[in-house]
Amino acid sequence: MVYPLTGRAVHIAKAGGPEVLTLGSDAPKSPAADEVLIKVAYAGVNRPDALQRAGLYDPPKGASPIPGLECAGEIVSVGQGVTQWKKGDKVCALLPGGGYADYAVTPAAHxxxxPYPMTLKQAACLPETFFTVWSNVFMRGGLQAGERFLVHGGSSGIGTTxxxxxxAFGARVFATAGTDEKCAACTDLGAEAAFNYRDSDFVEQMRAVGGADLILDMVGGDYIPRNLKALADDGRLVQIAxxxxxxxxxxxxxxxxxxxTMTGSTLRPQSDLAKARIADALHAQVWPLLNAGRIAPxxxxxxxxxxVAAAHARMESSAHIGKIVLRVNG
Incomplete structure (x- = not known):
């Protein structure tokens, strides 16, 4: 294809608050071998984007400095060796960076x-959270049907996923959140109980039901020793932030x-192969649920x-329930 000389892109002028995000231009590169170039319709907004903006989470070597770790859109070009996708295919994708732009490049395997019933706006909310949850809760945490699972920040994008x-996979689910409205959203999604951390002690609540077999935590700080107390014997704590x-x-x-057991991971620095394996597992085990409408972002x-600055301010206010998206070419 003939590439445009420039496309719109969000740049980080300097480390700081949402106001340092500026809309400028970027020359989209052609996809290398095993990569695809996507015309972005929508991009998801995630906590790591805000950390990068604040100067606390540098992109991996070789990744775009433009923020944005997930998108949905249309493939406009494929690199050498790409056989599973073609020009015109509609996809959602995990990105190494660069989602806040008209065009983004990513490995084809990511x-x-x-999903059949979904819009591109909905699909843009899937990759970052679903890759993170699947790899940490199921692959690393080993959650099994019948186990008691506690997720902190249950009304966040990660939490709702x-x-x-x-x-869906048969666990007993519990959550924490900061308002009664958010707790209600958690129970509406399938949590057996949701605890407002402002007036309830999740340690006591979990111990009353036998303790958590698995906890997914992104809070850290003094939650870490409290999480250990809330675990059942042989329980696992997975830390993601x-x-x-x-x-x-x-x-x-x-x-x-x-x-x-205490463990944890970050998604962005992992190898392309590791992310491809997560994508394969999601396609086999989770995408049928999305296609059937049993789960949705x-x-x-x-x-x-x-x-984009207002989107970051909304996320950092913690007033949101679920995912925030940017409309790029939607």
């Missing part, structure tokens, strides 16, 4: 078909005596690309 997937900080004093004797609010 793309997934848009985790509740639905854990419920530290909104309240990564350093805390922990009594490791309880890990030994109660046979607890929870949508909060849509912003135009030029209103």
């Amino acid at each position: 793309c997934l078909p848009v 985790a509740i639905q997937l854990a419920k 530290f909104l309240q900080g990564p350093k805390v004093a922990v009594n490791f004797v309880q890990l030994m005596t109660r046979r607890l 929870v949508m909060d609010q849509e912003f135009a690309l030029e209103d």
Whole structure:
């Protein structure tokens, strides 16, 4: 194809708040071998984007400095060796970066078909959260049917996804959230109970039902020792972020005596092969649920690309329930 000389793109002028995000231009590159070029219709907004904007989460080597880790749109060009996709295919994709732009390049193996009943706006909300939840809750955390699963931040994009997937695969699901409205949203999605952390102690609540077999946490800080207390014997704690900080004093004797497991991961720095394996697992085990309408992303609010600062402010206010998206060419 003939590439446009420039496309719109969001740039980070300097490390700081949402106001440092500026709309400018970027020359889209042609896809290398095993890559595809996507004309972005919608891009998801995620916490790692805000961390990158604040100067706290640098892109991996070789990744675009433009924020944006997921999108949905139309493939406009394929690189050498790409056989599973062709020009004109509608996909949603996990990106190494660059989603806040008219065009984004990503490995072909990190793309997934848009589930049949979904719009591109809905599909743009799938990759980052579904890759994160599947890899941490099921692949790393080993959640099994019948186990008690607790997710913190249950009304977030990660939380709403985790509740639905854990419920769909037969777990007993519990969640924490910061308002009664958010707790109600969690139970509406399938949580057995949701605890308002402002007036309820999730440790006591979980211990009352036998303790959590698995906890997914993105809060960190003083939640870490509390999570360990909330676990059942042989329980697992999976850490994916530290909104309240990564350093805390922990009594490791309880890990030994109660046979607890602490683990965690970040998605963006993982190898292309590791992400491709997650994509394959999602396509085989989760996409049928999406195609059947049994699960779906929870949508909060849509912003135009030029209103990206307002989208980041909305996310950092923690007032949202579910996913925030940018309309790029939708």
